[in-house]
Amino acid sequence: MSPRTVFEHELKELKDNVTTMGLRVEETYAELFLALECRNEEEIYRILKSDRVVNEMERNIESRCLSLIAKQQPVARDLRTITASLKVVTDIERVGDHVSDIAELLIRLNMNPLSSYSGHLEPMVKAAKEMIRAAIEAFVSRNEEAAKDVIESDDIVDDLFNKVKQDLIEYLKKETKNADECIDVLMIAKYLEKIGDHAVNIAEWELFQETGEIGDTRLL
Template structure:
């Protein structure tokens, strides 16, 4: 096996691990949104426990990427691919962290109904779920055009967050809801908004890998 063929096999293995982590993170997102809708405490706990798996995947991919850079000294597109892996894995790990953050709130307020306190929450959940799925799919396919379009979805998520914030402030001013409960709904919305930001980052890194240009990366 020539050094180049060996290197290409290592790149394929790296990409396979990225895909596996993306699928695991998307599964966590699906689970936490189902848990939020049904207040399924056991499912929320499962997401919390799964966060360690996401962390381990991140560390493994980081080690794999750094080993490739050190031993193979890639250049041009190959270097962009490995560099992108290091960046995307961080955003995927943060998405997993925020899913676990939401899970902790669900477990703490076992009998609450976060899903229906604001009519905007279900809309924000669906928008965030779609954006995560679409961004990971664009990355896997290296679809630059789709990545550019998906980034626009973040405006929808930001708009829904602003509406939820306004509704929660109104509820607090009216004194008709438990303050801690309202604050946690607002925190859930904030975590959703941050998940959307990380999905934007994944799209940005997808474009960078293919075109070598990058704009507006957010570090959260």
């Protein structure tokens, strides 16, 4: 095989690895809220332990990216792809961390349904899940328009976060003894908002992958 063919094969493997890592985090996210629905605390603990797998995936992809840059000295579009992949796996790993953070809080809340605190939490869970799914898909398929849609959808999650905060204020007026629970629920909402922010980051790295620009700044 020619050097270019070998390089293209390595780039495909890199994309496959990013896809696998993204799918792993998406599945863990879905499993977490299914475990809550089923009140399966044992599954929550399993999810907490599985975060190490995602961390290892991140390290392996980072190593592959740095190796490709060192060996192939890529330029232009290829360099943008590798650079963006380096950044994206950091965001995916952070999503995995936030899933673990939420898992710990759910245990502290004795697996109480989130809807008992705010009717806007379940829509927020679904919206953040869709954002991260769409962002990863946009990145690996190099879909600029889909990436722009993800960025625009962040307003939905932000709006739901504000509604959750308002709901918790009203909840506290009735259940004054449950202040600690409300703080934990607010933190869950905050982690969901952060997951949306990481989805936006991934979408922005897709735009960079195509244009070499982040916002109005040209980088490569």
